[in-house]
Amino acid sequence: MHGSANTEPRQSLRLSVWLGMALVLWCGAGNTAWADELFSPMLTLRMGDRGIEMDRDQIAALPQARVSTGTALHPDPIVWEGPLMRDVLALLDVPEGEVVPVRITSWDDYRVEFTSEDSDRWDVILAWRANGSELGVEELGPLRIIYPLDQFEELRDQRFHYRWVWLLNSIEVLQ
Numbered sequence: 001m002h003g004s005a006n007t008e009p010r011q012s013l014r015l016s017v018w019l020g021m022a023l024v025l026w027c028g029a030g031n032t033a034w035a036d037e038l039f040s041p042m043l044t045l046r047m048g049d050r051g052i053e054m055d056r057d058q059i060a061a062l063p064q065a066r067v068s069t070g071t072a073l074h075p076d077p078i079v080w081e082g083p084l085m086r087d088v089l090a091l092l093d094v095p096e097g098e099v100v101p102v103r104i105t106s107w108d109d110y111r112v113e114f115t116s117e118d119s120d121r122w123d124v125i126l127a128w129r130a131n132g133s134e135l136g137v138e139e140l141g142p143l144r145i146i147y148p149l150d151q152f153e154e155l156r157d158q159r160f161h162y163r164w165v166w167l168l169n170s171i172e173v174l175q
């Protein structure tokens with residue numbers, strides 16, 4: 001499943017309203033402690049009855065990967081850093097190489113489903129840093145999916161664009 005053309009305007013409206021509220025809080029607070037509370041837990045993992053909630057420190061404690069690439073719609077290269085999606089899925093004991101369906105959701109209620117085949121084939125990063133700084137909500141963080149687009153021409157495809165989830169808050173392995 002991927003976002004269809006007729007759901008995008010509704011998503012965009014909801015995103016705008018949501019981001020507007022988040023930005024007011026963000027600017028008003030003037031520090032990241034508030035933002036951390038707003039986006040807490042930073043990441044929720046689910047598989048069946050199992051749930052794992054992770055905060056920024058736990059995400060930062062995972063092995064970190066790094067890639068320099070533009071995004072689906074923004075070609076200027078940025079250095080993105082964060083854990084590999086395959087390492088994050090491994091926290092749910094998803095055996096590497098086994099293809100499982102995953103549902104990714106975001107703080108703006110965007111959702112998309114694809115499979116773990118992507119993160120097995122490519123180094124897909126759950127980025128929380130960009131050009132050396134932590135991603136704030138104005139950069140569509142605190143977590144977003146980054147494909148190594150500039151390294152693999154085959155990723156330059158509409159099918160993948162929907163999977164570049166920003167404002168990511170949960171990853172669920174569907175069984």
Ligand SMILES: Nc1nc2c(c(=O)[nH]1)N[C@H]1C(S)=C(S)[C@@H](COP(=O)(O)O)O[C@H]1N2
Binds near residue numbers: 071
């Ligand atoms: N949270 C969230 N992520 C999203 C979307 C969205 O509406 N909300 N739109 C998707 C769509 S339709 C596209 S084309 C890509 C664009 O990614 P980019 O702007 O990072 O290049 O983001 C995807 N990720």
Ligand SMILES: [Mo]
Binds near residue numbers: 161
């Ligand atoms: Mo899109």
